[in-house]
């Protein structure tokens with residue numbers, strides 16, 4: 001096993017809980033980066049770019065460590081839905097998702113102490129059943145939507161609206177465990 005520290009470059013409590021399951025000790029350092037979409041950037045390119053930027057920002061301050069960065073976006077009808085700015089935007093996003101399929105794209109990037117970068121992408125198809133206006137109002141009132149891409153948390157009440165999912169549940173929650181474990185294993189940080 002490699003005797004180097006691992007830093008999770010994220011403020012997300014979900015990512016912390018998921019990374020805990022990999023069984024490797026780590027610390028958390030949040031990165032504040034600009035997450036705006038650049039021009040007509042493709043969704044997968046955008047998510048990878050932002051995940052890299054989060055890892056790089058933290059690696060600059062902690063160059064002797066491994067740094068893991070991640071990003072998650074919802075893509076509906078080709079449009080990238082990040083975290084809603086307010087309750088109205090959250091309602092709009094949930095109306096767009098109701099009764100349709102969308103994709104959740106998560107990127108995970110690992111920087112080594114020597115600056116070597118490895119990365120993986122996880123793409124999941126999610127189908128929402130019809131979501132009534134009253135359900136949207138009640139859910140938005142809980143506030144759960146505000147810190148989540150696409151304005152929903154599959155792990156909370158919005159999970160009741162999901163008819164089907166093909167891909168990675170943990171990817172939707174923000175840290176695809178299969179892909180993350182691959183990166184940590186390749187770096188010699190986990191054994192299995």
Ligand SMILES: Cc1cn([C@H]2C[C@H](O)[C@@H](COP(=O)(O)OP(=O)(O)OP(=O)(O)O)O2)c(=O)[nH]c1=O
Pocket residue numbers: 009010011012014015030031035054070071072073074083104147148149150152153154155172173174
């Ligand atoms: C779709 C979906 C997203 N999410 C979360 C995962 C991410 O934390 C968040 C998307 O925003 P991100 O910008 O990917 O992450 P973040 O701002 O929470 O954390 P950081 O940038 O510091 O790493 O939405 C869920 O928890 N459940 C879901 O069902």
